[in-house]
Each structure stands twice: as C-alpha cells, then as structure tokens.
Amino acid sequence: MTEAKRSRLETPDGAMFDGYTLPYGVFSTAREEPRVGAAVGDYVIDLAPLAAVEGLDGGHVFDRPSLNPFMSLGRPAWQAVRDWLLELVTAGSPSELLEPHLVPLSDVELHMPFEVADYVDFYSSRSHAENVGKIFRPDSPSLPAAWRHLPIGYHGRSATVVPSGSEIVRPSGLRRSGDGVVFGPSNRLDIEAEVGFVVGTPSERGHPVPVDDFTEHVFGVVLVNDWSARDLQAFEYVPLGPFLGKSFATSISPWVVPLAALEHARIEPPVRDPEPAAYLAEAEPWGLDIRLEVEWNGTVVSQPPFAEMYWTPAQQLAHLTVNGAAVRTGELYASGTVSGPEKDERGSFLELSWNGSEPVVLDNGSRRSFLEDGDTVIIRATAPGPGGTRLKLGEVSGSVRPAGDSGR
Incomplete structure (x- = not known):
C-alpha cells in the first residue's frame, strides 16, 4: 500500500491532523499514566493497547511517558509503525480493530513529547x-x-x-x-x-x-x-x-x-x-x-x-x-x-x-x-x-x- 492513499477515518473541518500526517505525542487521561499516541481527526490513537492486540514487535515502547524509546529503534521501525497505522486508518470509518483505541482529544492532557537530550x-x-x-x-x-x-x-x-x-x-x-x-x-x-x-x-x-x-x-x-x-x-x-x-x-x-x-x-x-x-x-x-x-x-x-x-x-x-x-x-x-x-x-x-x-x-x-x-x-x-x-x-x-x- 502506498502512503498516498487517503484515510477514510473522518477528519472534521477544523481538525488539526488528517489520517496521512499521523503525528506522535504523549498524552494522559484522568485515570491513566502518560503514554504514546498518534493524532487523527478529533482522536488520539492509544498505541500501547492497540499494539498489544496486534502483537506488534516492540509495541512496549508506546507504554512510556516519552517518545525516546520508540525513536531509538531507528528508521526501519519508524516506517513499519507508520505503514501499520496508515493501513489501519484506511481500513474503515474507523476499522473495528482501531475503534476501541480511539480516545477523544477533548478527554486528554498533552505532555512534553520527548526528553530533550540537547x-x-x-x-x-x-x-x-x-x-x-x-x-x-x-x-x-x-x-x-x-x-x-x-x-x-x-x-x-x-x-x-x-x-x-x-x-x-x-x-x-x-x-x-x-x-x-x-x-x-x-x-x-x-x-x-x-x-x-x-x-x-x-x-x-x-x-x-x-x-x-x-x-x-x-x-x-x-x-x-x-x-x-x-x-x-x-x-x-x-x-x-x-x-x-x-x-x-x-x-x-x-x-x-x-x-x-x-x-x-x-x-x-x-x-x-x-x-x-x-x-x-x-x-x-x-x-x-x-x-x-x-x-x-x-x-x-x-x-x-x-x-x-x-x-x-x-x-x-x-x-x-x-x-x-x-x-x-x-x-x-x-x-x-x-x-x-x-x-x-x-x-x-x-x-x-x-x-x-x-x-x-x-x-x-x-x-x-x-x-x-x-x-x-x-x-x-x-x-x-x-x-x-x-x-x-x-x-x-x-x-x-x-x-x-x-x-x-
């Protein structure tokens, strides 16, 4: 699949990110600790439980309060995760697999996305x-x-x-x-x-x-x-x-x-x-x-x-x-x-x-x-x-x- 394929996950007018950009950040909810997510439309994709369900190699890095562990895996891992997410967000509106792991942006607190080494x-x-x-x-x-x-x-x-x-x-x-x-x-x-x-x-x-x-x-x-x-x-x-x-x-x-x-x-x-x-x-x-x-x-x-x-x-x-x-x-x-x-x-x-x-x-x-x-x-x-x-x-x-x- 090519990255040029557009997401079918609805991106409302005024939403910050569509299903192609898929930026990463660190978020928390009222009852849970900060962890890594990806933004799409009005939602954050909660990557740690999604990766666990999918059996994604190295998925444990998303259950951290910083992007550093994920970033340290290198470019092949970055591209593999991006390809995986692009496939998920283009699979439906949203796909049955993805839907349980979408957290409304209005319900989250955003944190410093990575530990600044220099x-x-x-x-x-x-x-x-x-x-x-x-x-x-x-x-x-x-x-x-x-x-x-x-x-x-x-x-x-x-x-x-x-x-x-x-x-x-x-x-x-x-x-x-x-x-x-x-x-x-x-x-x-x-x-x-x-x-x-x-x-x-x-x-x-x-x-x-x-x-x-x-x-x-x-x-x-x-x-x-x-x-x-x-x-x-x-x-x-x-x-x-x-x-x-x-x-x-x-x-x-x-x-x-x-x-x-x-x-x-x-x-x-x-x-x-x-x-x-x-x-x-x-x-x-x-x-x-x-x-x-x-x-x-x-x-x-x-x-x-x-x-x-x-x-x-x-x-x-x-x-x-x-x-x-x-x-x-x-x-x-x-x-x-x-x-x-x-x-x-x-x-x-x-x-x-x-x-x-x-x-x-x-x-x-x-x-x-x-x-x-x-x-x-x-x-x-x-x-x-x-x-x-x-x-x-x-x-x-x-x-x-x-x-x-x-x-x-």
Missing part, C-alpha cells in the same frame, strides 16, 4: 540575518563573514525547552539604559518562529553524520518558538553570542510530525553562492515548502516561508556533527527564525516592528512593538501533502507572565 539553534534564514544586520549593524555588512559558507548556530539549554501552552515568565537581566547598565525585566521580549528537527537514531562521537544520512537520524518535526529578550541579548552577545537572552524558554508543539509525512513538501533550496563545502553538498536536497503563520493576540501578523531557508535541515545536521560531535536520541535542533523578503513574512517582532520604529497594529486597535505581559502568541504551519492536499503541522502557543510571577 538543543542547538541555527541562523539559516538569509532574510532574517540581513534584517538583523541592518537593524543592529547599519554601518557594517549585514551578513557575518562566515554566513554563506556554513550554517551558523549556537548551543541552547535543553532544560528550558517547554511544551506548547507553557506560560513564559518575562526574564530579567542586565541591559543598557541611557548611558548606563541596569538590572531588570526585559523591555524587548520577542518571539522567533522556527521549525525544529528531532533526532531519533544517535550517532557515534568522532563520526560525522553525512549530509545524505539525514533521514536515517531525524525522526520528525516540531514547531518552535524560541522566545528572545532582545535587550539582554544585545548587551551580552559580543563576543560569544546568545546566552541569557535566549536560554529562559523555548516552546515546542506537542505533536511530532514524522519526517516521512513531509515527502511531498520537499523542494530545492535557494541557490547557494559560493558552492557549499563538500561535506554540505546534498545529493537529494532537503528544502521544505512549509508555510508558517504567526498569530499575536488573535491577529495573524506574519506568514513566514520556510522554503526561503538558505541552509537545509540535512546540512544543519551534517554541520553540527562534522567536528566529531555526537547526537543522541531526543536531541532537538531548530532552523533559526524563518523570515521571507516581504514585511508580512518576518518571523520575529524585532523585524516586524523594525526594532520598535514601526509598531504593529492588531485587530483590536492596539499597537505592539514587543511583547507585553498577558500577550499570547500562536505559531502554526502547513505543508503540501499527497494529491494536492495541504497538511497541518500543528501549533505552538505561549502567553507572557510578568517578571517574577511564578503563577502560584
């Missing part, structure tokens, strides 16, 4: 990098000298990667104020709309991952909001780059979309000049035609195009391991802010408001440059699917609490 964030949108350069370095070249030669990135903090819906406490730190330096809450709290890639199969230290082995190691995709305190970042970042301005929170979507579901979204990336080094040369390019959407307090303010990303996720993985660094199951690396050449394609409020000089007017008439306490941001995404369909890739949301507010 976190790296890249800087791979040319439009974003040029905009930031023009804002902060107007008298210098907008792109750093190395930018067109390699995927620039920084090492983040896995401990502050949080699930969608987590409230974000405004961070405090040192920042410039007039001619001096003060400690206090960030006045320029921002978002970064990104796409994240989740490693399933680990690599061995000292053995770089070849660029064309991307699909052997990356399990799936999440949406990312890398919250950023621009004033703290601006004061601290020379010479070693982002630190406290970034490390306080990074939100991810609760459902991990399998990489296999994005086959129809693959495209050629932008032309690179100069030619990438040999270790970054892709035989099968992994540009992705993903369209993001950024909603600020109910107003859609931007639609960043991932297709514009200069460096692909396959090149990013090859680069982060080329020095011999290993990746582990559960490692997350993010694309960096996704921005396009048009104003309504910018993936950060720093760019959208041009560092506060061009405030954004929301539908309720309020004006924003950076985030205020109580603001809510939701990032969504879609991508091409089989037969001309458009797949939803989920959403990641977060609301801002005042500095020092623990929520208690």
Whole structure:
C-alpha cells in the first residue's frame, strides 16, 4: 500500500491532523499514566493497547511517558509503525480493530513529547540575518563573514525547552539604559518562529553524520518558538553570542510530525553562492515548502516561508556533527527564525516592528512593538501533502507572565 492513499477515518473541518500526517505525542487521561499516541481527526490513537492486540514487535515502547524509546529503534521501525497505522486508518470509518483505541482529544492532557537530550539553534534564514544586520549593524555588512559558507548556530539549554501552552515568565537581566547598565525585566521580549528537527537514531562521537544520512537520524518535526529578550541579548552577545537572552524558554508543539509525512513538501533550496563545502553538498536536497503563520493576540501578523531557508535541515545536521560531535536520541535542533523578503513574512517582532520604529497594529486597535505581559502568541504551519492536499503541522502557543510571577 502506498502512503498516498487517503484515510477514510473522518477528519472534521477544523481538525488539526488528517489520517496521512499521523503525528506522535504523549498524552494522559484522568485515570491513566502518560503514554504514546498518534493524532487523527478529533482522536488520539492509544498505541500501547492497540499494539498489544496486534502483537506488534516492540509495541512496549508506546507504554512510556516519552517518545525516546520508540525513536531509538531507528528508521526501519519508524516506517513499519507508520505503514501499520496508515493501513489501519484506511481500513474503515474507523476499522473495528482501531475503534476501541480511539480516545477523544477533548478527554486528554498533552505532555512534553520527548526528553530533550540537547538543543542547538541555527541562523539559516538569509532574510532574517540581513534584517538583523541592518537593524543592529547599519554601518557594517549585514551578513557575518562566515554566513554563506556554513550554517551558523549556537548551543541552547535543553532544560528550558517547554511544551506548547507553557506560560513564559518575562526574564530579567542586565541591559543598557541611557548611558548606563541596569538590572531588570526585559523591555524587548520577542518571539522567533522556527521549525525544529528531532533526532531519533544517535550517532557515534568522532563520526560525522553525512549530509545524505539525514533521514536515517531525524525522526520528525516540531514547531518552535524560541522566545528572545532582545535587550539582554544585545548587551551580552559580543563576543560569544546568545546566552541569557535566549536560554529562559523555548516552546515546542506537542505533536511530532514524522519526517516521512513531509515527502511531498520537499523542494530545492535557494541557490547557494559560493558552492557549499563538500561535506554540505546534498545529493537529494532537503528544502521544505512549509508555510508558517504567526498569530499575536488573535491577529495573524506574519506568514513566514520556510522554503526561503538558505541552509537545509540535512546540512544543519551534517554541520553540527562534522567536528566529531555526537547526537543522541531526543536531541532537538531548530532552523533559526524563518523570515521571507516581504514585511508580512518576518518571523520575529524585532523585524516586524523594525526594532520598535514601526509598531504593529492588531485587530483590536492596539499597537505592539514587543511583547507585553498577558500577550499570547500562536505559531502554526502547513505543508503540501499527497494529491494536492495541504497538511497541518500543528501549533505552538505561549502567553507572557510578568517578571517574577511564578503563577502560584
């Protein structure tokens, strides 16, 4: 059976996922512990008991509060489970086998989908990098000298990667104020709309991952909001780059979309000049035609195009391991802010408001440059699917609490 066959399990209007996408997450109900499920329509497929009924080899990995045990099994297992699920959801409306194991989404609580082993964030949108350069370095070249030669990135903090819906406490730190330096809450709290890639199969230290082995190691995709305190970042970042301005929170979507579901979204990336080094040369390019959407307090303010990303996720993985660094199951690396050449394609409020000089007017008439306490941001995404369909890739949301507010 081919993956292009469409599900007959009804997908209501407004449902997040159809029977082709089949993302994985971790859920719980009122009387049971967190475990692995797959989303379809208005339901979660409870995989542990379903696998037990089917006698599925390795099915015990679904009775865990994390995707890590499943992801560690490797690509053949990922594909076998996906093929099995696709067969089940296309067997009926729903099939007699599947029906007892469908749990209404309205009855579940979603959890962090995987244990984050490590976190790296890249800087791979040319439009974003040029905009930031023009804002902060107007008298210098907008792109750093190395930018067109390699995927620039920084090492983040896995401990502050949080699930969608987590409230974000405004961070405090040192920042410039007039001619001096003060400690206090960030006045320029921002978002970064990104796409994240989740490693399933680990690599061995000292053995770089070849660029064309991307699909052997990356399990799936999440949406990312890398919250950023621009004033703290601006004061601290020379010479070693982002630190406290970034490390306080990074939100991810609760459902991990399998990489296999994005086959129809693959495209050629932008032309690179100069030619990438040999270790970054892709035989099968992994540009992705993903369209993001950024909603600020109910107003859609931007639609960043991932297709514009200069460096692909396959090149990013090859680069982060080329020095011999290993990746582990559960490692997350993010694309960096996704921005396009048009104003309504910018993936950060720093760019959208041009560092506060061009405030954004929301539908309720309020004006924003950076985030205020109580603001809510939701990032969504879609991508091409089989037969001309458009797949939803989920959403990641977060609301801002005042500095020092623990929520208690």
